[in-house]
Amino acid sequence: MRESTAEPAGSAGSAEPAEPSASRPAPGSVPAPAPLIELDGASQVFHVKGKDLPAVSDVSLSVGEGEVLCLVGESGSGKTTTARLAAGLAAPTSGAVRFEGKDLSEMTRAERREYRRAVQYIHQDPYASLNPIRSVRSTLAIPLKRHGLARTAADVDRRVDELLTTVDLTPPESYSAKFPHQMSGGQRQRVAVARGLTLSPRLLIADESTSMLDVSIRVSLLNMLTTLRTEEGVGFIYITHDLALAKYFAWEGRTAVMYLGKIVEVGPTPQVINSPQHPYTRALLEAVPEPDPELAAQKKAAGGLLSAEIPSLSDLPSGCTFHPRCPLAEDRCREIIPVLRTAPEASAQEVACMVVTDPQPAASAGTAPGGGGPP
Template sequence: MPEQTESAPLLELSKCEQIFRTKRGDVRAVAGVDLEVRPGKVLCLVGESGCGKTTTARAAAGLTRPTAGWVRYKGEDVNTMDSASRQAFREAVQYIHQDPYASLNPVRTVYSTVTAGLRRHKLVKTRTEARAKAAELLELVDLTPAESYLDKYPHQLSGGQRQRVAIARALAMGPQVLIADESTSMLDVSIRVSLLNTLGRLRDDLDVGFLFITHDLAVAKYFAWDGEIAVMYLGEIVEQGPTPQIINDPQHPYTKALISAVCEPDPRLAREKKTVRLRSSEIPSLTALPSGCTFHPRCPLFEPGLCDASAPPLSLINGDARRLACHVVARDHGPARAGAN
């Protein structure tokens, strides 16, 4: 049988960096991040609040311009696109915001919200055609019967229904990439699972690539089991690889700490679960980052003269499909290829 080749990435971030100038000093929100989103695949970006996930997502969507590095869509640099290519990019890469209460205009009906882009770009010719398309999109996100939602306002909907409307709006332009920024974090658990199932079906049926932002590794495990997880700490990717490897056999101390913090519903397994104790619970200031590995003040594997001397490169672990940025773990696994994808 011929060897299967991996599809080319739709969206790439290469050495992407974002620095904000403040009165207290420069804030390095994103530090040289490399990420790829492929058709029909999920890349989960995971980390604590304030680690740079949303800043990375906004750069990927073209909402902000990186201080350094590149964002490429189908191999073309977003910042050097002509107007036609830029328009195609803006239609193909859609953003789903975290807050379903703030992301919808309160004075617009569901019909007006979902069809705004279609009417703006003259993709529908009549109101009848627009309503039919809106109903089709609502059916796609499991808001049925669609006719009962079209003329409602956001305040007449539940949180889960509002987020489904936001997803329908994102799907209206026929996107190839969806960037979901904590899009389920403000919903109840039962609604969250239902929405994740809807997103999973859309991924499979429409072959849409996902950049899925979350602080919850349980959500990442559920939604991206067949995809990848990239773990971010203070603007840097510290571990990245296939989801089963990251969840079942984490290698970076920070990843282990995140996984140990996930609640275990089974009391027996909860008693057996190992808790990772960090050296400190304090997150360093972004205006005064530690030398060397930025995680070393909190890391249980810290070795003086090594971890605080130089920043570890993101390198492939021998015999593994993951990349890791840790001097101690990389040394224990033997030499690896630095900077490989």
């Protein structure tokens, strides 16, 4: 009698009986739930003036309930475009985006509505994302009414007051009637965070959501978001340039480092921060200001990027796109495109760097170009 098994998503059925597997759930067990959001080989290509600009290339990542994934990298690395794909604000040119295992492109209207409520996006620029002709109360009331979470004016006022108090805009009655032009940048950003919380989302995508806030308010807000994650199971995709924030907020989660539209390193945040494997990740950490003069001198002596100039998306380098700036670049880096592989010295991390995952004897002898050894 043939054993009944479940095929992985997207794979073809097999006519042969499946072999017993230790990883297969036992009969009667509950299968693991699908991630809240999953990007599977997602790419986004923009067509500008007759040229193709690959803003995101073959990105695969997932975030489950109560998990946090931090996306870090320089401006133009594709972090925001990746977040927009996850939020359904843009459709991938290729690949798939799934919510709880369901492809966004195949959702019914009811499924799409549920997805829209469950996944909320906090935009980077509150000057552009807030409607200038709507008061704070109106901005927060619209989603509450649209999704039936506030039936009466009293319900709206109560919920608006709760949201403003949550983001430290107190007393709330002093802010609910204000318009965006009457508030500072930090206050606007807190209103944007409050709007993201209106529907009690299951996944929050925060794009530099604390960049304009004072340090004390920033820590308070991050602690509040951490409480949502730990106590209510809210998942997070958190985008930041600040590795200190990534370390603080995503210490119990994962960090993915992006460069020119690709993930070059991903793993548990403590390992990525304390033991970076990719030379780009190391360069980002070396760029963090160091108050200790001796440690700062050690960082400077350790080297850094060969160039501060980021290549254009319209004219990407061949092979590994990081090789023109990489202090470890070898000849093969100019010809072969690296893929994410497990780092030999850090099994929890995946790295897209051949020098790290597949070192050559010549590189250790210091004969490779850019390797730092004698010619």
